[in-house]
Amino acid sequence: MTAPQPIEVLARIVASDPGRPRLTWYDDEPGPTQGERIELSARVLANWVAKAANLLQDDAAAGPGTTVGLDLPPHWRALYWALATWSVGATVAVGPAATGADVLVTTSPERAADHGGDAILVSLPALARSHPEAGDSGGAVDEARELSTHGDRFSPMAEAEDADPALVGDGADTAYGxxxxxxxxxxxxPRVVLDDTLPRVLSDALSAWAADGSVVLTRGPERDLAARLAAEGVTVDGRPGG
Incomplete structure (x- = not known):
């Protein structure tokens, strides 16, 4: 049986149960977002993906053959940007390969300004309405300000073939198939907890969703992680050594 593409996986979890939580995010990293907990149902996740995919397709002309660099930490925002990239049939580039991509999705105003192609500046805080340093990003799209203006439904102009590259960089060169x-x-x-490198998080999240499951994604130290995982109903520890 041919493995489904990510856009099919997303459609299946929406059809299966649109209201069930599919992505839960805990941020324990010291800093301005410490303490955040975000929960996205299949429907809400698909909404974020559709808006980002429309931005990529309409504003950056992204599609098969385009590389989209994710200069992002393993984060809930990185997941919907990856799914959006795969929805337009483009290639996700991570690690050093990200900065040389056709489109750069980054949290860094400096890297956005230095990028030669289209750049999208991402704010990590859940309630951000604009990036405080957007003026230093060389005209990059301010995701927090602009993403909401894009449509809630997405129709790809072209689709990737199974042999097309889906994920490149950091030793994770993988075809769509x-x-x-x-x-x-x-x-x-399964209810899978993840805390790993971005390529691994992307791969394991797809595996969980393909099994009609969900993901609990964390970063940073948590003093009582066992209690949290029990409260979240985690059935699989997908962390390194878990």
Whole structure:
């Protein structure tokens, strides 16, 4: 059986149960976003993906053959930008490969300003309405300000083939046809906790969703992680060594 593409995985979890939480984010990293908890249902996740995909397709002409660099930490925003990239049929580039991509999605105004192509400046705080340093980004799209103006539904102008590159960089060169990896050992509808590199988080999140499951994504130290995972109903520890 051919593995589904990410856009199909997203459509399936929306159809299965649009209101069930599919992505829960905890930020324990010291800084302005410490203490954030974000929960996205399948419907809400698809809404974020559609808006980002419309931005990529309409404003950056992204599609098959385009590389989209994710200069982002393993974060809930990185997940919808990756899904948006795969929705337009483009290639996600991570690590050093991100800065040389056709389109750069970054939290850094400096890297956005230095990028030779289209750049999108991302604010990590959940309630951000604009990036405080957008004026230093060389005209990059301010995601916090502009993303909401794009449509809630997305129709790709072109679709990727299974052999097309889906994820490149950091040793994670993967074609579309190999991107969604079944994890039968996780069981049906797993609730998977993740805290790893961005390529690994992207891969494991797709595996969880393909099994009609959900993801709890964390970053930073948490003193009582066991209690949190129990409260969240986690069934699979997908962290390194978990």
């Amino acid at each position: 190999s991107l969604v990896v079944p994890r039968p050992d996780w069981g049906a509808a």
